Amino acid sequence: MSSDADDTAPRLPEIAPEQREAFEATRRSLERLAMRIVALPRENRELAFAAARKSLEYANREKGYEGHPAAERWLNEYMTSLQIRVAEIDARGGAVSGNV
Numbered sequence: 001m002s003s004d005a006d007d008t009a010p011r012l013p014e015i016a017p018e019q020r021e022a023f024e025a026t027r028r029s030l031e032r033l034a035m036r037i038v039a040l041p042r043e044n045r046e047l048a049f050a051a052a053r054k055s056l057e058y059a060n061r062e063k064g065y066e067g068h069p070a071a072e073r074w075l076n077e078y079m080t081s082l083q084i085r086v087a088e089i090d091a092r093g094g095a096v097s098g099n100v
Helices: 017-038 042-062 069-091
Strands: none
Touching: 017 042, 017 069, 042 069
């Protein structure tokens, strides 16, 4: 039995259920996309990052969020997180090794 002090997983602040679901959906999306990008040859990854950004920009346009500062901030943070996650997976030996 472990105490909360032993738990190293970061905890989210209390948020509304809808916010938590949006956060979890974003996290799952980022993980799936990172795994797809890691599976590509390294020389194709920059194109994959660019394609992901274009796709997300398109989705923002379709939802009417284009140019909204919060949407721009979210997109930039998502892309930064995606690049970090791909680097983390690579550092652990990539998706093939199962060290994700």
